[in-house]
Amino acid sequence: MAAPLILIPPSEGKASGGSRTPWEQRTRRTALLDPARREVIAALMNAMCGDLPARTKLLGVGEAGTAEATRTNLEIDAALTRPAIERYDGVLYGALDHTTLGPTDRRRLNAQVLIFSGLWGAVAPDDPIPDYKCKMGASLAPLGKLSTWWRPRLAELLEERSAGRVVWNLLPNEHDAAYAPSPDSRRELRVRFLDDVHRNGARELVTVNHWNKLLKGSLVRHLLSTQLNGPDGLEEFTHPQGYVYRPELTHTAGRVVTISFVAPR
16 A cells, blocks of 8 residues: 655744755755745845845744844855754654654655645755745745745646555645645545533534644654554554544545544543
8 A cells, every 4th residue: 555645834943054065956855846946035035135024024023033034045045954854843843753763764754744835845854955934825026925836836746746645634724725636646634633622611622723733743753653544543643632533523525534633521
């Protein structure tokens, strides 16, 4: 059975610096996107020459962080790189904890995971990238909103990677807008993490916000180990926060299966 393809977002938090040569001098699993990346970088560089209010709005880091983010972006082509899995250091990546994966799961990580990115489109975990600041939901002249711009340009990569495979789509809405499902993929699995809460005297299941990234990182680690191509086997998924698979809440619409995990009462 074909190995699954796992789609995850980047993180706002990124490790600085690097020890490898600039990105265009390195080999990448996703090199077919390089011409499109050059277009985004050119548009971003141009935007970094704009006035402070415009850059602050675009970068979404507040006025105090805009100067540093601008410098980082202007150095993209010359900056040292590190693998994307090391560059991104947010909550999801902390829960995934790639440094403690065994050799087999480490190979699976690099072959089976794609990280969506406003600047890079999508990268493999071992693709070397510099530090940068550019959200998928940002709009860059003359390209427009990056998620919309990237969607057709990611189609070829996704068609190549997902043919005959199950896709675990763990993307938030901002990045999912750039996802162009391939008709050749077997099916798409989406995941919800829910809390069972009391509201107005009744129980209600509500989507988790605070723990969402932590839970997804733990799930990616589980999928790499188990190679699941469907919800069967998710009963074995355990997480410190106690979320468990609830098969009776599974919903199927065409090729898309939505799976729910709920915190115990």
